[in-house]
Amino acid sequence: MTDESIMEAVKHGNLQQVSVLFERHHKPIFNFLAKMTMDRELAEDLTQNVFLRLMKYRNSYQEGKRFQSWLYQVARNVFSDHYQMNKNKYSKSMDVEKLKDSIEEKNETLDQTEREILLHKSMARLANEDRELLVLTRFEQMKYEEVAAIMETTVANIKVKVHRAIAKLREHYFELEKIN
Amino acid sequence: MSAMEKEKLESLLIDYLDGALDAVNCRIVEEELSKNYRAKKILEELKEVMSAINNTKAMQSSSSMQLKFEYSLAAEILLQQKPKQVFMKPRIYRAAAAIGFVFMIFGIGYWVNKNQQQALELANLKNEMEATKKMLMTMLDNRQSASQRVQGATIAYTISKPDNEVVNALAKAMNEDPNTNVRLAALEALTKFYQEEHVRRILIKSLSDQKDEVVQMALIQVLVKMKEKGIIKELEKISRDTQVLKAVKDEAFTGILKLS
Amino acid sequence: MKTRLMIAVALFIAWSVSGQEYKVAKSSGRLEVYIGNVEIEGYNGNEIVFTSRDEKDDEDDRAKGLRSVNSSGLDDNTSLGINVTTKGETIEVRQLKKMNSPEIRIKVPKGVTIYYEHQSQYGGEVKFKNVEGEIEVSTHYNSLRFENITGPITAKAIYGSIDATFGDNIKGPISLVSVYGHVDIAIPAATKANLKLNTSYGEIFVSPEFKIEMEKQSEVVSYGDKINGKINGGGMAIDLTANYSKIYLRKK
Numbered sequence: 078m079t080d081e082s083i084m085e086a087v088k089h090g091n092l093q094q095v096s097v098l099f100e101r102h103h104k105p106i107f108n109f110l111a112k113m114t115m116d117r118e119l120a121e122d123l124t125q126n127v128f129l130r131l132m133k134y135r136n137s138y139q140e141g142k143r144f145q146s147w148l149y150q151v152a153r154n155v156f157s158d159h160y161q162m163n164k165n166k167y168s169k170s171m172d173v174e175k176l177k178d179s180i181e182e183k184n185e186t187l188d189q190t191e192r193e194i195l196l197h198k199s200m201a202r203l204a205n206e207d208r209e210l211l212v213l214t215r216f217e218q219m220k221y222e223e224v225a226a227i228m229e230t231t232v233a234n235i236k237v238k239v240h241r242a243i244a245k246l247r248e249h250y251f252e253l254e255k256i257n
Numbered sequence: 258m259s260a261m262e263k264e265k266l267e268s269l270l271i272d273y274l275d276g277a278l279d280a281v282n283c284r285i286v287e288e289e290l291s292k293n294y295r296a297k298k299i300l301e302e303l304k305e306v307m308s309a310i311n312n313t314k315a316m317q318s319s320s321s322m323q324l325k326f327e328y329s330l331a332a333e334i335l336l337q338q339k340p341k342q343v344f345m346k347p348r349i350y351r352a353a354a355a356i357g358f359v360f361m362i363f364g365i366g367y368w369v370n371k372n373q374q375q376a377l378e379l380a381n382l383k384n385e386m387e388a389t390k391k392m393l394m395t396m397l398d399n400r401q402s403a404s405q406r407v408q409g410a411t412i413a414y415t416i417s418k419p420d421n422e423v424v425n426a427l428a429k430a431m432n433e434d435p436n437t438n439v440r441l442a443a444l445e446a447l448t449k450f451y452q453e454e455h456v457r458r459i460l461i462k463s464l465s466d467q468k469d470e471v472v473q474m475a476l477i478q479v480l481v482k483m484k485e486k487g488i489i490k491e492l493e494k495i496s497r498d499t500q501v502l503k504a505v506k507d508e509a510f511t512g513i514l515k516l517s
Numbered sequence: 518m519k520t521r522l523m524i525a526v527a528l529f530i531a532w533s534v535s536g537q538e539y540k541v542a543k544s545s546g547r548l549e550v551y552i553g554n555v556e557i558e559g560y561n562g563n564e565i566v567f568t569s570r571d572e573k574d575d576e577d578d579r580a581k582g583l584r585s586v587n588s589s590g591l592d593d594n595t596s597l598g599i600n601v602t603t604k605g606e607t608i609e610v611r612q613l614k615k616m617n618s619p620e621i622r623i624k625v626p627k628g629v630t631i632y633y634e635h636q637s638q639y640g641g642e643v644k645f646k647n648v649e650g651e652i653e654v655s656t657h658y659n660s661l662r663f664e665n666i667t668g669p670i671t672a673k674a675i676y677g678s679i680d681a682t683f684g685d686n687i688k689g690p691i692s693l694v695s696v697y698g699h700v701d702i703a704i705p706a707a708t709k710a711n712l713k714l715n716t717s718y719g720e721i722f723v724s725p726e727f728k729i730e731m732e733k734q735s736e737v738v739s740y741g742d743k744i745n746g747k748i749n750g751g752g753m754a755i756d757l758t759a760n761y762s763k764i765y766l767r768k769k
Contacts (some may be wrong), residue, residue, distance in 0.1 A: 092334045099326050107318045121318055125326050129333050189312065189367040196309040215310045247299070247306050318750060368632035401547070402630070403653045404669030407690045411754050437655060438692035442756070445713075471673060471694055474760060478717065502675065504696050508717070 080144035088135045102145075105217055106152050112212045113156050115201055123159060127152045146226040153209070153227070160205065198247035202213045207242035214239050270300050276306060333388075376403055389415060394426050397443075403436040410439065413446035424450065428459045440472045448479050457483070464491050470502040477505075481512040489516055525596075539567040539595035544626040546606035548632045552599060553618030553640025553659070557631060559648040560624050565608065569597050587613050597621060615639070625650075642677075642679035653695055660698065665743055668753075678762070682769055683708075689753020700757045702764040709752030714744040717760045726768045 080098065087094050103124055110127075129137075130151050138147055155188035200208055213219045213227070214235075221239070225232045266289070272278045273286045289296050314452050389412060396409025413419065413427060430443035444463075448458045460480060467473045473495075495501055495509040544563035556570065559759070591600040591611055598619035602609045612618045616639045625631065631650040633643060638658040645652060645663045652670040654661060660677035668688045672679055678698030683691075685705050690752060693700050699719075704710075706726050712722050723729065729746040757764050 091328070096327055096330055099330075100323065103322065103326070104315070104318065105490075107322075108316055111316050112392070117316065117318075120316075121322055124322070125329055128326060129329060132330070132333060170276070192309050193313055196313065199306075215307070217314065237268075240271050241264070243271055243303070243306070244267045246262070247302050250306050250309075251302055402651055402653055402669075403671040404690050404692075407669075407671055407692050407756075408754065411690070413582070436653060436671055437673040438694060438756070440691065441694065441758070470675065470756075471696055471760075474717070475758075502696070504675075 081141070084131075084135070084138055084144050084147075085140055087132060088138050088140070092132055092135075095128055095132045095249065098144075098148075102148060103128065106148065107147070109152060109212055110156060112197075112200065112216060113205070113209060114159070115197065119159075123155050123245060124154075130155060130195045143226060145223065149213070149227040157205075195250060195253055198253055199246050202249045203242065203245060207238075207245060209247060210211075210235070210239050210242050215243075266296055267299055267303075270296065270303055274300070274303055306377065386416075390420070390423060393423060397426050397430050403439055406430065406434065406436065406439040407442045410442035410446045414449060419450055419453075421455070424453075424456060428463070430458075431472065432463055437469050437471050440469055441475060444472060444479065451479070451483055451501055457485070461485060461488060464488055470505050473501075473505045475507045477508045477512045481515050484516070486516050489513055492516075536708050537569045537597065539597055539601065540564045540607060540658070541567075541601060542686065543603075543608060543629065545628040546608065547630050547632060548608050548610070550610045550623070550626060550631065551635060552610060552612040552621055553635055553637065554620045554643075554685075555618075555633075556622045556644040556646070557648065558622065558646040559622050559627050559650070561627065562624065563626050564624075565620070565626065565629065566624040567595055567597055567599065567601065568622045568624075573651070586656065589613065628670040686754070689755065691754070692756040694756075694758040695762065696760045697762060698759065699765065700759040700761040701763075702755075702757065703767040703769040704755075706758070706768045707749060708755075710747070710755045711751050711753070712744060712746050712748060712766070713756040714764050714766065715756070716742050716762070716764055717759045719759050719762045719764065721764045721766075723766045724768045 078098075080101065083097055087098075101195050107120055107124045110123045111117055114120050114123065127148070131148065134151070160218055200211065203211070210224065213224050215222065219231045221235045224239075225235045228235065268351050269278070269286050273283065278286065285437065290300060329436050393416075395414040396412065399409070400406040410427060410430060413423065416423060419427075424447070427443045427447050430467065431440050431447060432439050434443065444460075447456055447460060451460070460476065460483075464473070464476055464480060467476055477488075477492065477495075489512075492509040492512045496506050498506070501509075526604055529583050532683075545652075548565060550557070554570075573605070589611070591602075591613055592594050593600060593613055595601055598613055599621060600609075600611045600613060601696055602611075610621075615637070618640055620641075625648065627649045631645070631648060631653070633652075633654045633656065635643070635656045635658075640659045641654075642660045642662055643654075644655070645661075647664070648666045652663070652666065652668075652672070654670075654672035654674075656673070656677060657675045658677055659674065661674055661681075662671055662680045663681035663683075664677075665682060665684050667686050668691045670681075671690075671692045672694070674695040676697045677694050677695065679695050679700045679702075681693065681701070682703040683705065687704060689710065691702075693702065712729060714723075719742075721742065727748045729744065729748055730751075732745040732747070757766070
């Protein structure tokens with residue numbers, strides 16, 4: 078069964094099928110939200126919300142639309158709702174510390190871990206939109222076409238924005254490296 | 258090098274690293290790299306950032322996540338079906354559902370420690386009420402679909418003690434909704450809470466404000482059944498009003514007889 | 518260039534008026550109908566098609582070359598005696614003459630929701646057939662007949678009666694109210710529903726196939742003759758009210 082046909086079944090009242098969609102997609106969605114929020118526990122909660130929202134707003138799923146695009150649209154909304162509600166907490170510094178736990182240190186050199194923390198700190202400095210684009214295209218390795226479908230814009234536009242975001246990330250990264 | 262050029266160069270370098278350039282552009286980039294020190298530096302930096310990205314491991318969510326989700330999903334489905342099914346069920350069913358719910362919370366408790374468990378329990382019960390309320394208000398507000406609004410009003414049957422926000426939303430629907438069927442459904446829902454003083458007052462006030470004939474009739478019947486003698490004056494006024502539909506007048510007249 | 522041509526073609530199709538037929542290309546959105554005599558039929562297409570049901574030819578030779586003008590300020594832009602106006606996602610259909618409504622048939626794509634309203638006493642029976650979208654009706658004098666519809670539906674009539682047969686893929690909620698007319702509906706035997714049947718001065722008849730589990734009335738104020746109960750374990754809301762007349766609930 079394709080995701081699309083499962084979603085259509087959900088739309089027609091077979092709500093239990095949402096759990097199949099959860100099983101198939103919760104990992105990338107969790108990773109997306111973890112990198113957006115920099116908070117692992119929160120990302121788990123939000124991931125749950127994404128799939129519950131999928132069910133609640135099932136009637137707004139347009140049949141024939143690519144499921145993955147819709148799923149990420151819902152995920153983006155969940156994140157942005159959360160962000161709007163907790164704006165003040167995010168205002169200055171994203172708490173990269175919380176994410177540290179999840180970076181597994183055991184089999185890696187110290188250098189590797191440090192670089193990863195540096196990377197996440199630089200990511201945290203980016204605007205939400207830039208961070209989102211990088212998470213989708215570089216961390217989750219989605220094609221520009223797929224991201225364009227999610228954001229409902231053109232591939233060319235996405236490419237330009239991603240390139241700018243990478244440039245900004247590079248600047249932050251080496252700026253922070255200097256400080257350290 | 259101007260900013261514009263720098264942006265263009267960096268964009269080309271990213272494509273270069275991605276292997277997204279054709280032969281011609283590849284040569285252009287390589288030529289630039291051979292003579293432009295800054296370009297080379299940017300390329301090295303980009304390489305490092307990108308390898309850092311590629312070396313990040315996917316994060317693992319906790320193993321209980323799927324299970325937790327199954328529970329929330331079950332609770333949510335229960336909630337979704339309520340407006341359709343639960344409101345007619347005898348109390349015992351509702352009690353059973355509540356007990357089932359507590360068991361579910363208990364089940365989750367295996368994966369969370371005890372303190373969190375209590376917090377979760379409270380949060381879930383509160384969420385459930387909030388979710389029901391939100392659903393009711395959202396559906397009552399759906400301008401495009403009268404059926405959705407009717408359904409919204411019937412959600413009120415799942416609420417045992419309504420707060421002011423819910424009562425006011427229902428009152429507004431009863432007095433102002435353009436659709437008769439929606440007004441009736443809202444009246445029905447309010448009738449369920451007739452023992453609340455606030456709701457009684459709303460029903461009595463609606464009798465003089467109500468413009469919809471069918472709702473007027475239903476409202477008179479409800480108030481008469483509630484033995485609300487205070488409405489006799491209003492009923493007399495209605496029974497004398499020449500603008501009013503005959504059926505409404507008859508209803509008012511019957512009401513006067515029953516209440517006096 | 519290509520797109521411009523396509524737009525031109527689309528416009529041509531949308532507004533082509535061929536004889537006594539008028540079409541609007543639309544397969545979703547909302548159709549609002551304010552005419553006294555009409556038959557609305559759902560079909561698998563993507564245009565709303567208006568035709569005349571009038572057999573008689575009432576062409577006025579004297580009026581040739583003149584334009585029909587009326588107090589409502591509406592044009593007969595269809596040559597059918599009705600005005601059809603598109604406002605965003607809504608298509609409004611109005612009659613030009615106050616009293617004599619032309620007899621119109623409208624074919625409607627399945628994705629379109631239908632709103633019908635008519636207050637004046639100059640109208641006839643209004644019929645809806647094979648409609649799968651949502652229907653909302655508010656009328657004073659017209660009788661309403663629904664054939665093979667699915668719901669959801671909300672309908673109110675003051676003086677007219679309501680007759681409805683539902684298809685197998687019935688969708689709630691269903692709310693039908695008539696003050697002076699009867700309400701007569703036929704639903705599939707397996708329909709899971711919460712029933713509310715309500716009359717003040719009439720009677721209620723239910724087919725024996727439906728075993729109604731009555732709800733206890735102790736909690737709620739009841740009035741008139743009222744049945745609250747479930748069939749087949751409960752499900753969608755079916756509310757029927759006929760204050761002064763009879764309610765019939767039949768098996769389809």
